[in-house]
Amino acid sequence: MTVLAAVGLFSLAACSTGGSGARDEGPAHSDPVVSSSPTPSASTGLPKKKIDAVRLVKDDPKVSPAVKRDLKPCAGETYPVDVSYGNLTGGSASDVVVNVLTCADAVGIGSYVYRAQGGGYENVFKAEEPASVYAEIDRGDLVVTKQLYEKGDAVAYPSGEEVITYRWASNHFSESERTRSDFSGAVGAEPTPPSAD
Structure with missing residues (x-):
């Protein structure tokens, strides 16, 4: 009985010392977690305050008038924009990265990358689509996903998608990789009504 008690106490002591189990190993993947309201950090150059993405887009002469016109609050003062921060261009x-979406179905209509320049921000990339486009930061690369629609496709059911990876070099983004996926027309398709014959 004394031996069992000693083993039990030893086990509890080993568990309570902090150990070096899987909990200390870190996250399962190494992709950076990017927040739209980051904590200031001198080493990463993250902005000390949240960027006014709506003002950035509306004041940008490179953004089309159609996107600016559609950029309105969805509810109250909430605008349909997704914002992420990261190192794409190697600046200090x-x-x-700003994605402008539609209010009704959150479809991306414009994606933009802004680089800090002389106390402000300069537009160094834009992708505007009438259908759907969305840009993300992936391990230092810019990855843009475009939904592909054929005539008669519902917004929720595109015929396919292209994923394009861009890398920054010589002061501009260049395409480094492109993949295309074609989706099955059977997924999400409306059932065909029986004929009247």
Whole structure:
């Protein structure tokens, strides 16, 4: 009985010392977690305050009038924009990726990358689509996903998608990889009504 008690106490002591189990190993993947309201950090150059992405887009002469016209609050004062910060261009401050979406179905209509320049931000990339486009930061690369629609496709059911990877070099983004996926027309398709014959 004394031996069992000693083993039990030893086990509890080993568990309570902090150990070096899987909990200390870190996250399962190494992709950076990017927040739209980051904590300031001198080493990463993240902005000390949240960027006004709506003002950035509306004041940008490179953004089409159609996107600016559609950029309105969805509810109250909430605008349909997704913002992420990260290092895409190798500058001393973080780059800002802004995706403008539709209110009704959150479809991306414009994606932009802004680089810190002289106390402001310069547009160094844009992708505007009438259908759907969305840009993300993936391990220092810019990855843009475009939904592909054929005539008669519902917004929720595109015929396919292209994923394009861009890398920054010589002061501009260049395409480094492109993949295309074609989706089955059977998934999400409306059932055909029986004929009247």
